[in-house]
Amino acid sequence: MVSLKEIVKKERRLSPGHRLCPGCGASVVANMVLWATDDPVVIGISTGCLEVSTTIYPQTAWNIPYIHSAFENAASTISGVETAYRALKKKGKIKENIKFVAFGGDGGTYDIGLQALSGAMERGHNMVYVCYDNEAYMNTGIQRSSATPFGASTTTSPAGSVIPGKLQKRKDLTYIMAAHKIPYVAQGSISHWRDLIKKAVKAFEVDGPAFLNVLSPCPRGWRYDSKLTINIAKEAVTSNFWSLYEVENGNWKLTYKPKEKTPIENWLKKQGRFKHLFKPENTHIIDEIQNYIDNDWEDLLKRCGE
Amino acid sequence: MAKKHAEVGTTAVAMAMRQINPDVLAAYPVTPQTAIVQTFSQYVADGKVDTEFITVESEHSAMSACVGAAAAGARVMTATASAGLALMWEILSVASGLRMPITMVNVNRALSAPINIHCDHSDSMGARDSGWIQIYSENSQEVYDNVIQAIRISENEEVRLPVMVMMDGFIISHGIEEFETLEDEDVKDFIGENKPKYSLLDVKEPVTHGPLQLFDYYFETKRQQADAIYKARSVIEEVGRQYEKLSGRSQPIIEKYFTDDAEYIVVVLSSTAGTAKSVVKELRKEGLKVGLIKPRIFRPFPYFELEEVLKNMKAIAVLDRSCSFGAQGGPLYIEIRSALYELVQKPLIKNYIYGLGGRDISLENIRSIYSDLEEIAKIGKVEKPVSYFGVRK
Numbered sequence: 001m002v003s004l005k006e007i008v009k010k011e012r013r014l015s016p017g018h019r020l021c022p023g024c025g026a027s028v029v030a031n032m033v034l035w036a037t038d039d040p041v042v043i044g045i046s047t048g049c050l051e052v053s054t055t056i057y058p059q060t061a062w063n064i065p066y067i068h069s070a071f072e073n074a075a076s077t078i079s080g081v082e083t084a085y086r087a088l089k090k091k092g093k094i095k096e097n098i099k100f101v102a103f104g105g106d107g108g109t110y111d112i113g114l115q116a117l118s119g120a121m122e123r124g125h126n127m128v129y130v131c132y133d134n135e136a137y138m139n140t141g142i143q144r145s146s147a148t149p150f151g152a153s154t155t156t157s158p159a160g161s162v163i164p165g166k167l168q169k170r171k172d173l174t175y176i177m178a179a180h181k182i183p184y185v186a187q188g189s190i191s192h193w194r195d196l197i198k199k200a201v202k203a204f205e206v207d208g209p210a211f212l213n214v215l216s217p218c219p220r221g222w223r224y225d226s227k228l229t230i231n232i233a234k235e236a237v238t239s240n241f242w243s244l245y246e247v248e249n250g251n252w253k254l255t256y257k258p259k260e261k262t263p264i265e266n267w268l269k270k271q272g273r274f275k276h277l278f279k280p281e282n283t284h285i286i287d288e289i290q291n292y293i294d295n296d297w298e299d300l301l302k303r304c305g306e
Numbered sequence: 307m308a309k310k311h312a313e314v315g316t317t318a319v320a321m322a323m324r325q326i327n328p329d330v331l332a333a334y335p336v337t338p339q340t341a342i343v344q345t346f347s348q349y350v351a352d353g354k355v356d357t358e359f360i361t362v363e364s365e366h367s368a369m370s371a372c373v374g375a376a377a378a379g380a381r382v383m384t385a386t387a388s389a390g391l392a393l394m395w396e397i398l399s400v401a402s403g404l405r406m407p408i409t410m411v412n413v414n415r416a417l418s419a420p421i422n423i424h425c426d427h428s429d430s431m432g433a434r435d436s437g438w439i440q441i442y443s444e445n446s447q448e449v450y451d452n453v454i455q456a457i458r459i460s461e462n463e464e465v466r467l468p469v470m471v472m473m474d475g476f477i478i479s480h481g482i483e484e485f486e487t488l489e490d491e492d493v494k495d496f497i498g499e500n501k502p503k504y505s506l507l508d509v510k511e512p513v514t515h516g517p518l519q520l521f522d523y524y525f526e527t528k529r530q531q532a533d534a535i536y537k538a539r540s541v542i543e544e545v546g547r548q549y550e551k552l553s554g555r556s557q558p559i560i561e562k563y564f565t566d567d568a569e570y571i572v573v574v575l576s577s578t579a580g581t582a583k584s585v586v587k588e589l590r591k592e593g594l595k596v597g598l599i600k601p602r603i604f605r606p607f608p609y610f611e612l613e614e615v616l617k618n619m620k621a622i623a624v625l626d627r628s629c630s631f632g633a634q635g636g637p638l639y640i641e642i643r644s645a646l647y648e649l650v651q652k653p654l655i656k657n658y659i660y661g662l663g664g665r666d667i668s669l670e671n672i673r674s675i676y677s678d679l680e681e682i683a684k685i686g687k688v689e690k691p692v693s694y695f696g697v698r699k
Contacts, residue, residue, distance in 0.1 A: 040509035042378075042506050042507065042509070044374065051518070052518050055514050055516070055517035056517065056518050056520075057517040057518060057519045057523050058517075058523070060514035060517060062512065062514055064512050065506040065507070065508070065509060065512045065513060065514075065515075066506075066513075066514045066515065066516075067373075067374060067377050067506055067514075067515040067516055068515070068516035068517070069370055069373050069374070069397065069400050069404075069516055070370070070396055070397060070400055072366070073366065073367065073370035073397065075367075076362065076366070076367035076370035076371050076374070077370045077373060077374035078374060079360060079362075079367075079371050079374065080330065080332060080360065080370065080371030080372060080373065080374025080375035080376075080377075080378070080382075081374040081375065081377065081378045081507075083330050083332075083358045083360050083371065083375055083380075084329060084330050084358075084374070084375035084376075084378035084379065084380035084382075085378060085507055086358055087329035087330050087356070087357070087358040087375075087380055088379065088380060088507065090356065090358075091329075091356065094507050096507075096509055098507060098509060115363060115364060115366075115367075116364075116366070116367050118363065119362060119363030119364070119367055120367075122363070123360065123361065123362075
């Protein structure tokens with residue numbers, strides 16, 4: 001059972017005082033996931049917001065062993081660490097039971113790090129990979145990634161007089177990871193903390209690789225007031241834009257079903273990145289987005305046997 | 307007791323790896339390195355090593371996994387060639403910048419394009435400024451010896467840098483030669499235990515590896531790294547002396563062959579030195595004062611040793627098996643010219659870029675280079691300082 005009373009007593013593995021923006025979802029993702037195990041954890045992070053903001057030499061916000069190598073290789077780097085652990089444990093040089101986790105943003109996971117992630121998952125390392133998905137390259141200044149949703153304006157898919165933001169649908173990475181048939185894959189949101197931590201507990205417990213995709217709202221990139229982060233995350237879930245489910249040993253299960261689906265228009269309206277969609281000539285795009293969401297939801301329901 | 311073998315060069319490497327018995331090996335197959343990882347995989351499958359072999363999906367991940375495993379305090383090895391080394395490029399400087407002791411065998415092969423699987427040094431020369439120690443091997447015996455020494459060099463507390471050991475693709479990797487191996491126990495004693503100082507697995511003393519350093523600290527870190535690779539020179543010598551005691555084979559930073567009274571000298575890396583030695587022997591019989599220098603270490607570059615031995619030569623030919631496009635000659639030539647700059651009386655020096663994409667260099671070819679040197683000395687100047695040897699017009 002995940003109880004708030006117990007969680008607040010736990011030491012923070014990512015300590016306060018780091019330089020992430022106010023309202024950033026990434027540190028919330030990191031803390032929630034790291035609360036899910038009491039075992040020692042070694043963490044690897046790909047280049048990105050979470051990395052640059054937490055380890056500005058000579059300071060570090062990490063109370064646990066940490067490694068950063070490059071942008072696209074958090075999965076392969078941690079696969080090396082985890083393998084070293086198995087090799088040294090076999091020789092009796094390591095006594096503790098240690099968990100291994102890699103964090104990457106959507107750029108480092110959906111795009112440039114996809115190959116390294118796929119390889120590490122296929123090889124079956126006992127590690128958890130967490131994508132904190134803020135739907136664009138936020139660290140370099142809000143450029144579009146393959147996780148950026150259809151219609152969003154970013155600095156490399158700007159809304160202009162001819163092109164109304166990003167023209168492509170986002171890639172469904174969680175499905176791709178489920179297709180790896182690893183022991184555990186789940187999608188979570190910081191708004192549904194109990195659900196997320198439960199998933200992280202399972203991810204750490206399985207013998208073999210696990211993948212968590214967690215929506216991580218970004219006030220700067222999504223253009224909303226930083227105090228609204230959790231609300232924005234919540235409405236992404238209730239609108240079925242970001243569904244909460246898990247795939248455990250091949251069994252698909254919906255872990256949250258909104259009582260009543262909220263229209264996507266309400267969620268889009270709260271974010272400056274979708275502002276241009278509300279011009280009369282672009283409102284058909286909102287209908288298209290709603291359509292995509294409804295179809296994806298139907299597909300997910302079928303997979304989950306609902 | 308040493309054992310004699312007649313095997314291909316890749317087997318010599320795999321045998322050294324078996325005796326080293328690293329904790330972790332992460333590698334991806336690439337011609338002409340493939341036989342190394344295949345042979346080693348069989349050792350793993352047959353339980354002849356304790357190594358955990360990570361069969362990565364690319365060389366980029368191979369080097370990334372090596373960095374992770376080394377940061378976790380494991381003894382780590384890999385092997386690659388050409389395109390594989392090129393794909394690792396980004397992480398090569400991460401490995402050296404994080405001061406990770408990793409030993410890698412690079413089987414020298416030309417870089418694309420055009421695609422070509424045969425030997426030249428464009429792959430490792432392209433990585434010469436990546437912060438890795440670079441050791442070049444003439445034959446299977448040397449690559450076996452160098453791989454074992456590389457473990458000690460890279461893990462030395464003063465050094466803590468990755469080491470790249472080169473062998474010529476196909477010429478050595480796929481050529482059967484005689485070589486000797488040491489006893490397993492002797493290798494084990496020689497390399498000793500890896501004693502990592504800041505392991506990621508030391509969960510009681512957590513360390514942050516790879517933090518962000520900007521204009522306020524980055525430069526000092528890089529300066530320390532520059533000092534470390536210079537310090538490696540004496541460590542390489544000391545490890546070489548100890549290895550010589552064990553094996554009976556000397557391990558010079560630069561090998562000097564008939565240089566004492568020589569007037570005309572060829573400087574060349576790797577297997578071509580073997581061909582050149584037999585030419586020197588022949589020409590010596592004819593009474594010509596010719597000699598050969600084979601640098602074994604390219605990084606750190608042996609400036610002083612080369613200056614000392616080259617200063618009294620009448621004419622020098624530097625043979626480069628790679629191009630530094632747009633530069634004044636090949637990488638070895640550029641470095642050697644720089645090493646001779648302080649001399650008041652500078653010897654005449656000519657660069658031959660040769661053997662790209664595996665083009666053969668014959669005994670007659672090398673003979674003609676010594677004749678060129680005589681001619682150069684006679685007229686007292688080098689007409690064409692950089693030439694492409696054996697290329698069709």
